[in-house]
Amino acid sequence: xxxxxxxxxxxIQVLDLADExxxxxxxxxxxxxxxxxxxxxxxxxxSRKIGPFLRGVPNPERSLFFYHNNTNKLGITLNLEHEDxxxxxxxxxxxxxxxxxxxxxxxxxxxxLGFDVLSRMNPKLILVSVTGFGENGPRSQYExxxxxxxxxxxxxxxxxxxxxxxxxxxxxxxxxxxxxxAAIGILIALRKRAHTGRGEHMDISLQESVASTLDHVMxxxxxxxxxxKRQGNLSWNHFSFILPCKDGHIHLTISTQWETLIEWIASxxxxxxxxxxxxxxxxxxxxxxxxxxxxxxxWTRTHSVQELFELGQLMRFPxxxxxxxxxVLNNAQLQAREFFIDVEHPEIGTSLxxxxxxxxxxxxxxxxxxxxxxxxxxxxxIYQGELGLSDEELQRLSxxxxx
Numbered sequence: 001x002x003x004x005x006x007x008x009x010x011x012i013q014v015l016d017l018a019d020e021x022x023x024x025x026x027x028x029x030x031x032x033x034x035x036x037x038x039x040x041x042x043x044x045x046x047s048r049k050i051g052p053f054l055r056g057v058p059n060p061e062r063s064l065f066f067y068h069n070n071t072n073k074l075g076i077t078l079n080l081e082h083e084d085x086x087x088x089x090x091x092x093x094x095x096x097x098x099x100x101x102x103x104x105x106x107x108x109x110x111x112x113l114g115f116d117v118l119s120r121m122n123p124k125l126i127l128v129s130v131t132g133f134g135e136n137g138p139r140s141q142y143e144x145x146x147x148x149x150x151x152x153x154x155x156x157x158x159x160x161x162x163x164x165x166x167x168x169x170x171x172x173x174x175x176x177x178x179x180x181x182a183a184i185g186i187l188i189a190l191r192k193r194a195h196t197g198r199g200e201h202m203d204i205s206l207q208e209s210v211a212s213t214l215d216h217v218m219x220x221x222x223x224x225x226x227x228x229k230r231q232g233n234l235s236w237n238h239f240s241f242i243l244p245c246k247d248g249h250i251h252l253t254i255s256t257q258w259e260t261l262i263e264w265i266a267s268x269x270x271x272x273x274x275x276x277x278x279x280x281x282x283x284x285x286x287x288x289x290x291x292x293x294x295x296x297x298x299w300t301r302t303h304s305v306q307e308l309f310e311l312g313q314l315m316r317f318p319x320x321x322x323x324x325x326x327x328v329l330n331n332a333q334l335q336a337r338e339f340f341i342d343v344e345h346p347e348i349g350t351s352l353x354x355x356x357x358x359x360x361x362x363x364x365x366x367x368x369x370x371x372x373x374x375x376x377x378x379x380x381x382i383y384q385g386e387l388g389l390s391d392e393e394l395q396r397l398s399x400x401x402x403x
Contacts, residue, residue: 007033008364012190015039015092016073017080017101020047020172021206022130023069025179026100029186030072031357033368037092037382038073039080042401044375054348060375061347067372071343071354075373076382077403081111084402089113091387093122098186100128104143105135115201125199126189128182134205144206149174153210158217161232178209234293238286242322243297248305249322252312254285254292260315270299329353343369379403 012034016026023038030036038045047069048060055062079085090113093099099118101108108114115127129135132144133152150156150168160167182204189200211218216236220226233242240253254261258280265271272295278284285292300308305321312319323331334340339358342351354369383389383403397403 007368008361009034012098013037013096014098014100015089015096017099017103018130019045019102020050020065020069021102021175022100022128022179022182022204023047023066024176025128025130025182025186026073027069027071028179028183029098033364034098036073037378038070038075038373039078039089040075040375042077042079042376042403044077048375054352067352068354070372072368072370073373074378074382075376076379077376079402080113082400082402084397084400086112088383088387088397088402090121092382093118093125096122096125097190098126098128100130100182102130105129105131105140119199119201123198124193126186126193126202127199128186128202128204130178130182130204130206132206134208135203146172146174146206149206149210153207154214154217155210158214158228158230160230162230163232164230166230174206174210177213178204178206181209181212234289238289241289241293243293243300245300245303245305245308248324250300250305250308250319251322252296252300252308252317252319254296255282257315257317258282258285261317264311264315265296265299268299268302270302271295341369343371345371347374376403 009029009032012029014026014029014034014036016023016036016038018026026036026038044060045066048063048066049058050063050065051058052064053059053062054064054067060066078088080089106114108118109116118125118127131140132149133139133142144152147168150159150173151166153174155173156166156168158166159169182202185202185204189202193199217228220228220236228236235241239255240251242249242251262271262274262279266275273279274292274295279292309319309321321327328334329340337360339356340353341356343354344351352371356369379394383394383397384391389397394403
């Protein structure tokens with residue numbers, strides 16, 4: 001069966017001009033089998049400066065952030081602002097299906113590589129532009145980052161505790177969200193192109209990507225005119241929350257089997273007034289959720305996370321432990337499915353562990369993993385082997401800082 005498996009995106013070539021805002025998008029395509037060529041400025045992409053770094057030493061070739069977002073890609077260097085660089089880019093474009101870029105709006109047009117030019121060269125080309133605020137609008141030319149996107153997209157306002165200022169979600173969530181939307185859009189555009197024979201210019205906004213994830217926040221405002229507030233460890237509908245235990249935290253819900261839960265707590269002498277008839281009324285419980293949480297957390301603190309989780313599961317409660325990273329890495333379920341994979345890094349003489357693909361296909365090979373490219377690692381292969389440039393030409397281009 002292994003010999004029969006094939007990559008889903010075999011035959012699709014991607015030119016990746018993206019920085020940290022959308023490098024995860026091209027990683028997803030590369031992991032699915034597309035041939036992704038990471039094009040960096042001579043000297044390396046700015047995202048190589050993002051930590052953490054291997055062994056804690058800042059180095060453009062040791063960025064763990066860059067490592068993660070650029071697996072399975074080839075890597076070349078090219079200066080698009082130089083005439084020779086533009087000429088080389090257009091040669092690469094002839095056999096390319098997708099270009100992903102994160103420059104400021106109209107930058108490519110200003111240097112003579114706008115979508116009108118690119119699509120004349122390759123009518124089947126799909127160009128994906130990921131920017132802070134989109135290609136048009138009053139803020140389109142403003143700079144952005146994950147912090148700005150989280151704030152401007154409305155996510156930050158509803159994150160955190162009622163007693164604290166707004167908080168940003170951990171990690172670069174706007175970048176990953178925009179990358180996921182971009183990857184989905186690309187797959188749809190490829191399907192459409194199969195019918196029409198023509199490409200697309202896709203415009204992805206970090207702000208809109210964040211706003212698109214505010215499901216219940218938007219719905220409550222549109223239909224009830226309620227502006228949700230920060231609720232800390234309490235879910236938006238008050239049906240679930242996170243409470244402390246002896247050795248960590250557990251996520252539990254009171255939306256089902258309330259009486260069974262209270263009987264359990266009462267058997268340990270800790271139900272207090274929750275045995276009263278009035279607490280059987282769900283609406284009453286939700287209106288007085290703070291009192292319920294106070295009593296429940298006094299109870300949960302007397303148990304370990306695993307104890308509550310296992311017993312809760314036996315009672316068919318939809319509870320879950322809040323795992324630390326170490327616990328996620330050692331999780332038996334993830335290990336059984338071989339989610340974490342080891343990727344060789346010959347230049348440092350060892351392999352590093354990575355999150356693998358969160359999907360499994362019966363006929364798709366998910367065991368092809370290559371570490372992120374070094375700066376300009378594949379210049380010779382692509383410029384000489386594929387474009388036919390000579391040694392002398394490569395040396396000239398290097399001296400001019402074109403590559």
